[in-house]
Amino acid sequence: MSLHKRKKVAIIGAGAAGVFTAVNAARLNKELDVTLFEKSRNLLSKVRISGGGRCNVTNHCFDPEILSQAYPRGDKMMRWNFEQFQPRDTVEWFESRGVKLKAEADGRMFPVTDSSETIIDCLLNEAKRYQVSIRTQTAVTQVEPIDDGGYLLHISGQKPELADVVVIATGGSNREQAYGWLTELGYSVIPPVPSLFTFNFRDKILTDLAGISVQKAHVIIEGTRFSETGPVLITHWGLSGPAVLKLSARAARLLYEKDYRFTVQVNWLHPYTEDDVRKKLILVREENAKKQVHKQEQFAIPGRLWIRFLELSGISRDKRWADISNKELHHVIRWLVHGTYVCQGKTTYKEEFVTCGGIALHEINPGTLESKNNPELYFVGEVLDIDGITGGFNFQAAWTNGWLAAKAIALNATKDVS
Numbered sequence: 001m002s003l004h005k006r007k008k009v010a011i012i013g014a015g016a017a018g019v020f021t022a023v024n025a026a027r028l029n030k031e032l033d034v035t036l037f038e039k040s041r042n043l044l045s046k047v048r049i050s051g052g053g054r055c056n057v058t059n060h061c062f063d064p065e066i067l068s069q070a071y072p073r074g075d076k077m078m079r080w081n082f083e084q085f086q087p088r089d090t091v092e093w094f095e096s097r098g099v100k101l102k103a104e105a106d107g108r109m110f111p112v113t114d115s116s117e118t119i120i121d122c123l124l125n126e127a128k129r130y131q132v133s134i135r136t137q138t139a140v141t142q143v144e145p146i147d148d149g150g151y152l153l154h155i156s157g158q159k160p161e162l163a164d165v166v167v168i169a170t171g172g173s174n175r176e177q178a179y180g181w182l183t184e185l186g187y188s189v190i191p192p193v194p195s196l197f198t199f200n201f202r203d204k205i206l207t208d209l210a211g212i213s214v215q216k217a218h219v220i221i222e223g224t225r226f227s228e229t230g231p232v233l234i235t236h237w238g239l240s241g242p243a244v245l246k247l248s249a250r251a252a253r254l255l256y257e258k259d260y261r262f263t264v265q266v267n268w269l270h271p272y273t274e275d276d277v278r279k280k281l282i283l284v285r286e287e288n289a290k291k292q293v294h295k296q297e298q299f300a301i302p303g304r305l306w307i308r309f310l311e312l313s314g315i316s317r318d319k320r321w322a323d324i325s326n327k328e329l330h331h332v333i334r335w336l337v338h339g340t341y342v343c344q345g346k347t348t349y350k351e352e353f354v355t356c357g358g359i360a361l362h363e364i365n366p367g368t369l370e371s372k373n374n375p376e377l378y379f380v381g382e383v384l385d386i387d388g389i390t391g392g393f394n395f396q397a398a399w400t401n402g403w404l405a406a407k408a409i410a411l412n413a414t415k416d417v418s
């Protein structure tokens with residue numbers, strides 16, 4: 001009978017990707033000694049606050065090709081990875097552990113309990129079940145490769161420890177210095193910049209309309225190829241909502257380079273064109289000559305927003321349709337279809353904190369998430385140069401990364417024993 005010691009797996013970072021890697025590696029190979037190192041006192045902190053405390057676990061999109069298009073960075077790698085583990089697998093993983101998920105109209109998926117604690121409890125129960133050690137307030141400051149294999153973990157305020165396998169799951173950061181210990185290991189870091197943010201207007205012409213939303217608007221960043229269609233929300237600072245957040249993700253690096261000074265154009269009546277709107281309003285003027293202009297039912301636009309566009313066009317709300325000149329009509333149409341807004345600055349969207357940038361993907365094996373430079377060193381989650389638009393896509397990348405890394409770690413350990 002041959003004796004062997006359990007292979008020690010150190011996972012640095014106890015967010016979604018780190019915990020999912022840990023529980024699956026420990027489950028797939030009982031001979032692994034898995035330890036999670038978390039520098040803060042809290043586990044799964046982003047899971048806890050996601051979706052206003054409901055946790056947007058994933059998205060109800062089960063087509064890998066379409067799904068991968070939700071990732072401005074990392075789409076090619078995720079396209080293949082989703083063939084191995086995608087939202088359908090995420091749903092099955094949680095439901096097989098007693099956590100049912102539901103899909104909302106926009107595709108976002110949440111636990112039926114509408115509580116992120118349900119997801120956290122499930123993951124921590126799995127950790128306990130498979131004897132994953134969890135060490136909070138334990139900051140790993142350096143990972144040092146050892147000549148004959150394995151790694152030496154330098155831990156703040158503690159003695160260094162050995163590990164056979166290391167998984168970096170430290171999440172994203174908007175500070176390039178946070179990746180310094182990884183560049184020392186020889187890895188290329190794509191400079192991080194914010195993603196998923198709202199647009200702040202320089203002129204506060206819509207500030208008092210905060211809370212008003214339009215379900216199908218088209219937003220363009222002028223002078224670029226970036227545009228999005230979908231719900232747009234007016235805020236105290238400018239614009240938010242799914243269309244704006246998606247646009248911020250796709251154009252993250254460009255907007256950073258512009259120092260967040262840019263102009264957006266909004267068609268509040270998409271898919272109507274300027275010509276479509278002109279024909280409709282001329283007909284309204286003919287058929288409602290004696291009515292006041294603040295009354296219109298032709299377009300699905302909130303009444304207060306319509307009145308604001310009248311005011312911006314120099315038209316009194318009490319004016320009769322018959323008295324509206326073609327020039328005034330033209331001004332209103334421009335605001336409705338080609339409204340331009342000068343943006344200056346951004347605001348992080350609620351609890352969402354996502355970065356564009358991180359460890360360069362060409363240095364990672366796409367099928368296993370293992371480093372091409374250091375054997376048995378893995379990267380998962382937002383520490384990689386992978387990020388998705390809003391809607392559960394960033395968590396799905398974490399689950400997919402974690403699953404593939406865990407499977408590779410478990411398989412390698414089996415080979416080593418045999």
